[in-house]
Amino acid sequence: MKFFIFLFVLPLSLLAQTNCQLTISGTLFSKENETLPGATVFVEELQRGTVADVDGKFSITALCPGKYTLSIKYLGYKDQVETVQLTKSKTLNVVMAEQDEVLQEVVVEDKFKTDNETQSVSVLSGKTLEEAKGRSFGEVLREIPGVGSIQTGPSIFKPVIHGVHSQRILILNNGIRHEGQQWGAEHAPEIDPFIASNIVVIKDAGAIKYGTDALGGVILVNPPALPVDATLGGELNLRANSNGRSGIVSGMLQGGSKKIQGLGWRVQGTGKKGGDYRAPDYNLTNTGFNELNFSTAAGYRKKNGSIEAFYSHFKSNLGILRGSVTSSVEDLENALQLEPPQGTKDFSYTIDNPRQEVSHDLLKLNGEWAAGKNVYRFQYGFQTNKRKEFDVRRGNLYDIPSIDLKLFTHTLDIEWAHNGTVADRSVGLNGMLQDNNNIFGTQRIPFIPNFTSASGGVFFIEKIRMGAWIVDAGWRYDFKHYNVSGYDYKNAPYRSQLDFHSMTGTLGASRGLGKYASLSTSLGSAWRPPHVAELYSFGRHQSAGAVEYGLLLDGSEGVLDINKSDYRNENALKWVGSLEYNRDKFSVEVSGYYNYIFNYIYLKPSGITQTFTGPTPYFNYRQTDASFLGLDVSAFYWLVSPLKVTAKASLLRATDETHHDYLVFVPSNRYELGLRYEQKQHRAWKNFYADLRLKYVARQNRTPAYLSMEQLTALQDAGEPIPSFDFMEAPPDYFLLNYSMGISHNIGASRIDISAGVDNVLNTRYREFTNRMKYYADDLGRNFTLGVKYIF
Incomplete structure (x- = not known):
């Protein structure tokens, strides 16, 4: 327990204080007006950044007045640089151009922003998800390290995160917690992978926003x-x-x-x-x-x-x-x-x-x-x-x-x-x-x-x-x-x-x-x-x-x-x-x-x-x-x-x-x-x-x-x-x-x-x-x- 107290308390005592209160926020879009969740936004002058949330939105706060260079990256899109002269808080709408080359396969694509940004999160999307979509939902998830499956024969798969499964894994299908007869180890989730543009796996216990049944993850x-x-x-x-x-x-x-x-x-x-x-x-x-x-x-x-x-x-x-x-x-x-x-x-x-x-x-x-x-x-x-x-x-x-x-x-x-x-x-x-x-x-x-x-x-x-x-x-x-x-x-x-x-x-x-x-x-x-x-x-x-x-x-x-x-x-x-x-x-x-x-x-x-x-x-x-x-x-x-x-x-x-x-x-x-x-x-x-x-x-x-x-x-x-x-x-x-x-x-x-x-x-x-x-x-x-x- 002393280790955990040291882990959380010591860094906080070393944090620098600042009176700068300005914010750069915005939304990232494709040319087809689809939002780009998981894109990274990096401030070159400060050597820090953030990750766009599920709606493609980002926010960088506690900024002083001045000129900032934003480096924006997203898998399958050209890197983009935005220069912002900041005198007051500013909101941007950034349209990114698709990269005309093969997408680099990434299983853990980026650190995905959730309500708890320090959670351990993996994202399955892009080419990796497309290549796996012909399989069942449980099979698709096995592309992510730390995620396995309990099987009953060759066609029934149930996800396992860090060794635990069934009632300890909470699944949200399009934002709704999936509720079926999932108490059986051989009861596969009734979800079609073709419906998904990305699948996010939160591997922490206590995913606060989603409730009980998340001992293993979400x-x-x-x-x-x-x-x-x-x-x-x-x-x-x-x-x-x-x-x-x-x-x-x-x-x-x-x-x-x-x-x-x-x-x-x-x-x-x-x-x-x-x-x-x-x-x-x-x-x-x-x-x-x-x-x-x-x-x-x-x-x-x-x-x-x-x-x-x-x-x-x-x-x-x-x-x-x-x-x-x-x-x-x-x-x-x-x-x-x-x-x-x-x-x-x-x-x-x-x-x-x-x-x-x-x-x-x-x-x-x-x-x-x-x-x-x-x-x-x-x-x-x-x-x-x-x-x-x-x-x-x-x-x-x-x-x-x-x-x-x-x-x-x-x-x-x-x-x-x-x-x-x-x-x-x-x-x-x-x-x-x-x-x-x-x-x-x-x-x-x-x-x-x-x-x-x-x-x-x-x-x-x-x-x-x-x-x-x-x-x-x-x-x-x-x-x-x-x-x-x-x-x-x-x-x-x-x-x-x-x-x-x-x-x-x-x-x-x-x-x-x-x-x-x-x-x-x-x-x-x-x-x-x-x-x-x-x-x-x-x-x-x-x-x-x-x-x-x-x-x-x-x-x-x-x-x-x-x-x-x-x-x-x-x-x-x-x-x-x-x-x-x-x-x-x-x-x-x-x-x-x-x-x-x-x-x-x-x-x-x-x-x-x-x-x-x-x-x-x-x-x-x-x-x-x-x-x-x-x-x-x-x-x-x-x-x-x-x-x-x-x-x-x-x-x-x-x-x-x-x-x-x-x-x-x-x-x-x-x-x-x-x-x-x-x-x-x-x-x-x-x-x-x-x-x-x-x-x-x-x-x-x-x-x-x-x-x-x-x-x-x-x-x-x-x-x-x-x-x-x-x-x-x-x-x-x-x-x-x-x-x-x-x-x-x-x-x-x-x-x-x-x-x-x-x-x-x-x-x-x-x-x-x-x-x-x-x-x-x-x-x-x-x-x-x-x-x-x-x-x-």
């Missing part, structure tokens, strides 16, 4: 700004993959109004279809998918304010590996040891049981109004989420879902922001109402009970600029109330009322170190109330291939009263420190973190139980104190003008501190080395690139002990306690080689981009440690990809 999915001029344009994306024989079509059309200046609109849609994926040596039967998404938006913007409406619909049908279903102990033992998986058949587009049907609808209305140095914002969101899970059931139950849930969510956000000369302040309120219902007719005890919930919070954020330093501080209070109604394992009804409340706080500091480097550090606390699923889940969760039991379930007493249990809220204390260095030919970012989570809730492998479909591994929700210590590194270096070397590494050590043991489903250490060639022009073609990447994923050696089926059965038959264990040994380490290339061609005022690639070039056999299907099958084999994008 993911912001930001669409491009709506056009405000009388223009018409859009794009069409076509992509194909050999593995799974899948195809993707995505299109977008947008424009403005000639009659009403500032009125803009956009429509967008995506369709996907794929069949069985394939491991290097066999087919992965029943792993196909269908997906159909669309969205529409309209908005009006003028100088002092704006209003916007947005609607999106997401629907998917996902197959689960057939070999994960067993009917006897011998079948289960074979499934865990033998290949190919049981039930393996030839390729098919048929999606049979087990499978998921999921749909998600989002309606949003938001607006803001600026008055002097004050900005007032409001945002309302309504979401419906429908989830059906079909198991392998006998007779006429086969076509009836075993889980059938419908969730309604209302959210309301109100914020007041004040931009001062030396300090910025933000105060806001958040509220959420939810109603979750089991749809009658599943003919089984509901996996989770019905519930309604009401939650709310208030936050305060202060940012102070003192010389070269920026200091952020924030505080937040939240409460959550549940009304729960369900049935226990004896089919007896129960009702519960649950109340949770706590506070969150953050403190951080950042500064530039000369012209090319910057340092930031933050310490944040966060808390999380439990989800109903963690307390009351009961029975077979087919899409996870396992049986799960909640914290409040007891074999002899049924459902426990939470006040008579040893349950405690999750509380986290997380430190993150980052050092960045950026030059024209070389860039590197090193970020270290330590996250200690008290009363960490996790699914613990517990043994084998008998269900109507056969013996199945079962897991119990348990609590422990856990720590996550890690380091993320990303860098690139231009060897010569067209040739660049890239490198990434994510290192993590997770520990069960209470039992002096290890945790399950924690990503292993991974490293990536890339070589990229770029040529800006070749006759009528341009923007050629060729990218070769070698990824190494280490074996996860920090795992609980392995127990075989024989050992588990013997312990259970003898009534002996079962120690911490996993159902199989951690898979060995592996190398993957991936290759991609692309080129562009202008057709009048339009452009066509063509890309191709090969994933897993060497058709390597491997199993990812965080793939829940690792118990039954290998991961994906070689995959050829082809993409065509037409921009008009």
Whole structure:
């Protein structure tokens, strides 16, 4: 603790004081009138600068009268220099010109400005995002160091930030916190990556503005700004993959109004279809998918304010590996040891049981109004989420879902922001109402009970600029109330009322170190109330291939009263420190973190139980104190003008501190080395690139002990306690080689981009440690990809 006091207090005592009170602020635009979030604005005379926020706005304060040179940079645009003679505070509108050459691939593109500017933030945009958009949302995020995924087979990915996932990762889709049945590790977020112009990942705990459920971090999915001029344009994306024989079509059309200046609109849609994926040596039967998404938006913007409406619909049908279903102990033992998986058949587009049907609808209305140095914002969101899970059931139950849930969510956000000369302040309120219902007719005890919930919070954020330093501080209070109604394992009804409340706080500091480097550090606390699923889940969760039991379930007493249990809220204390260095030919970012989570809730492998479909591994929700210590590194270096070397590494050590043991489903250490060639022009073609990447994923050696089926059965038959264990040994380490290339061609005022690639070039056999299907099958084999994008 003395270290943290020294870290924050000492620099503040050294800050120089100044009476200069002038400000240079402004907004950065493209020629198409799109704002440019994440652009850097640097004051040459002072050797300090800032980063444009999500609306392309920047502000440099505490300036004395005089002449200043602003150096403005943004990926894909020409560097721009603005000279300002400052006698009073000045506001600029800067239009930047697109650079007529290939965009340099950057994963951590720039330090992205948020309400807490000292947070550890990564931005995925530009070429890197475009090249990844044909994948699922969870796969796309794996391009960022420190961000991984929990998988259930080859088509279901859930993001992991610094080792934690699910309810500890808050996702905001177009500003609205994404609320679905996300309590399951195999419940992928219902978000279409084609909707995003950039994806921002905040890796700190206690993201004050966004509320609870952010112990691990926050993911912001930001669409491009709506056009405000009388223009018409859009794009069409076509992509194909050999593995799974899948195809993707995505299109977008947008424009403005000639009659009403500032009125803009956009429509967008995506369709996907794929069949069985394939491991290097066999087919992965029943792993196909269908997906159909669309969205529409309209908005009006003028100088002092704006209003916007947005609607999106997401629907998917996902197959689960057939070999994960067993009917006897011998079948289960074979499934865990033998290949190919049981039930393996030839390729098919048929999606049979087990499978998921999921749909998600989002309606949003938001607006803001600026008055002097004050900005007032409001945002309302309504979401419906429908989830059906079909198991392998006998007779006429086969076509009836075993889980059938419908969730309604209302959210309301109100914020007041004040931009001062030396300090910025933000105060806001958040509220959420939810109603979750089991749809009658599943003919089984509901996996989770019905519930309604009401939650709310208030936050305060202060940012102070003192010389070269920026200091952020924030505080937040939240409460959550549940009304729960369900049935226990004896089919007896129960009702519960649950109340949770706590506070969150953050403190951080950042500064530039000369012209090319910057340092930031933050310490944040966060808390999380439990989800109903963690307390009351009961029975077979087919899409996870396992049986799960909640914290409040007891074999002899049924459902426990939470006040008579040893349950405690999750509380986290997380430190993150980052050092960045950026030059024209070389860039590197090193970020270290330590996250200690008290009363960490996790699914613990517990043994084998008998269900109507056969013996199945079962897991119990348990609590422990856990720590996550890690380091993320990303860098690139231009060897010569067209040739660049890239490198990434994510290192993590997770520990069960209470039992002096290890945790399950924690990503292993991974490293990536890339070589990229770029040529800006070749006759009528341009923007050629060729990218070769070698990824190494280490074996996860920090795992609980392995127990075989024989050992588990013997312990259970003898009534002996079962120690911490996993159902199989951690898979060995592996190398993957991936290759991609692309080129562009202008057709009048339009452009066509063509890309191709090969994933897993060497058709390597491997199993990812965080793939829940690792118990039954290998991961994906070689995959050829082809993409065509037409921009008009």
